[in-house]
Amino acid sequence: MKFSTTYTLSEIASILGCDFVGAPDFPVTGMNEIHVVTPGDIVFVDHPKYYDKALNSAATIILINKKVDCPEGKALLISDDPFRDFNVLTKKFRPFIAFAKANQPAYKIGKNSIVQPNVFIADGVEIGDNCVIHSNVSINNDCIIGDNVIIHSGTVIGTDAFYYKRRPDGYDKLLSNGRVIIEDNVEIGALCTIDRGVSGDTTIGYGSKIDNQVHIGHDTVLGKHVLIASQVGISGCVVIEDDAKLWGQAGVRSDVTIGKGAEVFAQSGISKDVPSGSSVFGSPAGNSKEKFKELAAVRMLPNFMKNNK
Numbered sequence: 231m232k233f234s235t236t237y238t239l240s241e242i243a244s245i246l247g248c249d250f251v252g253a254p255d256f257p258v259t260g261m262n263e264i265h266v267v268t269p270g271d272i273v274f275v276d277h278p279k280y281y282d283k284a285l286n287s288a289a290t291i292i293l294i295n296k297k298v299d300c301p302e303g304k305a306l307l308i309s310d311d312p313f314r315d316f317n318v319l320t321k322k323f324r325p326f327i328a329f330a331k332a333n334q335p336a337y338k339i340g341k342n343s344i345v346q347p348n349v350f351i352a353d354g355v356e357i358g359d360n361c362v363i364h365s366n367v368s369i370n371n372d373c374i375i376g377d378n379v380i381i382h383s384g385t386v387i388g389t390d391a392f393y394y395k396r397r398p399d400g401y402d403k404l405l406s407n408g409r410v411i412i413e414d415n416v417e418i419g420a421l422c423t424i425d426r427g428v429s430g431d432t433t434i435g436y437g438s439k440i441d442n443q444v445h446i447g448h449d450t451v452l453g454k455h456v457l458i459a460s461q462v463g464i465s466g467c468v469v470i471e472d473d474a475k476l477w478g479q480a481g482v483r484s485d486v487t488i489g490k491g492a493e494v495f496a497q498s499g500i501s502k503d504v505p506s507g508s509s510v511f512g513s514p515a516g517n518s519k520e521k522f523k524e525l526a527a528v529r530m531l532p533n534f535m536k537n538n539k
Contacts, residue, residue, distance in 0.1 A: 231407050231429045232260035233323055239291065239305050242272070245322060246315045251297065252305025258291055261319055261407075263449065265467055265485075266430040272319070274312035276395075313395045317405045320429075324407040327353045327371055340377065352388070358414070370426065376414035382442070385422040387412070391448030391466060393428055404428060406448065413437075419444065425466070435472070447484065459496070471506065481513075493518075 239256035243249065259270030264280075267273045267289035274293040275284035284292050285301055292300075293307045293315060300306050309315045337351045340359035345351070348365045354372035357363065361379045369375065370388030381387070388410045394401040408427025412418070412434045419442035426432060427449040434440070438456040446452075447466035454472045458464075462476050465484035470476070474488050477496040488494065489506030499513030511518040 231262065231320075231324060233258070236270075239307070242291070242319070243307055246307065246309060246318060248310075248315065249297075249308040250306060251300050251308065252291075256291070256305045261316070261323070262289070262429040263427075263467075264289075266427075266449065272307070272316075274309075274316040276312045313402065313404065317403075320405040320407045324372075326405075346383075364420075370410075373410040373412070373426070375412045376416065376436075378415045379412055380417040382418065382420040382422075384420050385418055385424075387418075387424050388426045389423050391425050391428045393448065393466070408432065408449065410434070416440075419460070422446075425450075428466075441478075453490070 237258045238254060239250050239252050239258060240254035242258050257270060258272060261272040264273050264284060264287055267287050269288060269290050271289045272291040272293050273284050273287055273289035275281055276295045281298060290304045291307060292304065293309055293312045295309055295312050297308050336353040337355040339345065339357045340361065342359055343357055343361040345363045346365040349363050350368040352369060352371040355369050357375040358377035358379065360377055361375060363381050364383040366384050367381050368386045373388045390406040393404040395404065406426050406428050408430050410424050410426050410432045413436040415437045416434050418440045421442055422440060422444045424432060424446045425448040430449050432446065432449055433451045435453045435456060437454050438452050440458045441460040443461050444458050445463045447464055447468065449466050450464055450468040452470045456470050457475045459476065459478040461479045464482045467485045468482050469487040471488065471490040473491045476494045479497045480494045480500065482500040486500060486503050488504045491507045492504045493509040494500060494504065494515065495509065495511035495518055498511050498515040501514045504510055509518040510516060512521040
């Protein structure tokens with residue numbers, strides 16, 4: 231998320247009531263997660279295991295729970311609870327807005343677009359030209375829908391990210407302030423859920439087609455002409471490149487890349503990157519030809535054991 235104006239380090243520290251390391255007028259232009267940060271962004275870190283990753287990232291302001299040596303060209307915000315204070319900034323700079331008032335709609339709908347009954351459209355939403363939004367679809371705050379998009383009944387665009395921190399009394403939620411961007415010529419089936427980015431964008435690329443009952447996690451990026459069959463589950467921060475195909479009930483863990491033109495067979499479990507142009511099967515998934523050979527070998531085991539008694 232980028233702020234509407236540039237703030238200073240001292241101004242942000244004042245909002246949080248915390249100490250800082252760096253010039254008081256050090257510029258702060260936004261806040262983001264580690265995988266999408268750019269210079270001017272705040273990134274938070276609250277575990278020593280990830281200190282180096284945050285300090286060496288593109289972010290220039292690190293919200294951290296320990297005073298450490300500050301890399302040149304960067305600044306620190308010293309907080310006793312960075313997770314909590316990241317939420318404080320979300321509430322400050324992108325507060326949740328309950329709904330768009332009917333008499334003062336704060337959303338835009340393009341030419342020749344059809345919105346069926348019982349569709350919910352929140353503040354800041356933009357819908358392009360020649361779209362069809364079927365009944366009982368929910369499109370939450372600030373989501374962007376391109377031209378020639380079809381969204382079928384019961385789908386929810388812009389649900390909150392599944393992102394929690396364990397506390398002694400339960401789970402504390404990291405608030406989502408990102409968006410969902412759906413590019414032109416996309417079709418999304420019924421009863422799908424697409425999470426908004428925590429601080430960036432979840433993106434569905436040009437011409438992609440998504441079947442019914444698919445879940446796509448926060449900050450995931452689909453390329454162009456991706457095909458996803460029903461009941462696929464995709465975790466957060468996944469990259470699926472152009473022309474990839476994922477067939478029914480496949481599951482994808484967070485932070486992996488499925489390469490251009492790759493094919494994931496049904497009911498596969500993806501736990502690591504899938505090379506471009508390859509096909510994978512099984513759980514954990516592997517080269518499809520090798521996996522089919524393994525299955526053939528397993529089917530032969532009973533006869534092998536019978537003949538070798």
